[in-house]
Amino acid sequence: MLQLYRYSWQPARYAHPAWLAALGFRPRPDWRYGQRPPLDEGLNQALRQRRGTPPLGQALTPRTRRLARLAPMMTAAALGLGLLVLECSDYLLLPAYRQVIGQWLSEEAVWQLFGLCGGKRGVVWAPDQLVERAISLGAAVLARLAVNEPVLYILMILLPPPERALWPKVPGSALIVLEQVLCPPED
Known part of the structure; x- marks a missing residue:
């Protein structure tokens, strides 16, 4: 807190x-x-x-506590959400892309994202452009979610300011899966 x-x-x-x-x-x-x-x-x-x-209140709920645990992983969370928005499974499968994504996300996270990815679109960016573009898209999605989440709104300072908030269809479980993969439960 x-x-x-x-x-x-x-x-x-x-x-x-x-x-x-x-x-x-x-x-x-x-x-x-x-x-x-x-x-x-x-x-x-x-x-x-x-x-x-935004006001935080005096105590965190279990949900806001999980969101707060994302702080050190905000860039990775934005990358993961951005990859889902792109709906291109090739980014998660092709070695050149997996290598650059692997610098930010674990193998487990990549496979979890692959399971959520619709895979409807083809490759748009080269591997050296992908991470920056996906983080930008993911930050825009998080900016939209942060409107109703004061903790997430505060954490947005860790990411570049989004040019706009995006309203794409992202699986409702995406942020939950990213929370679980990026921040395993505390023992």
């Missing part, structure tokens, strides 16, 4: 670099959060104003 408040009140510390670029901030390569507190606070304030700060 504390980490969610940190994402919410210190978004510049955790923000994907594209969020800072969207504010017009182009840091030098050696810039690090914490080196200049007045600048950090200005960035935090600008991001909070741009994004808003």
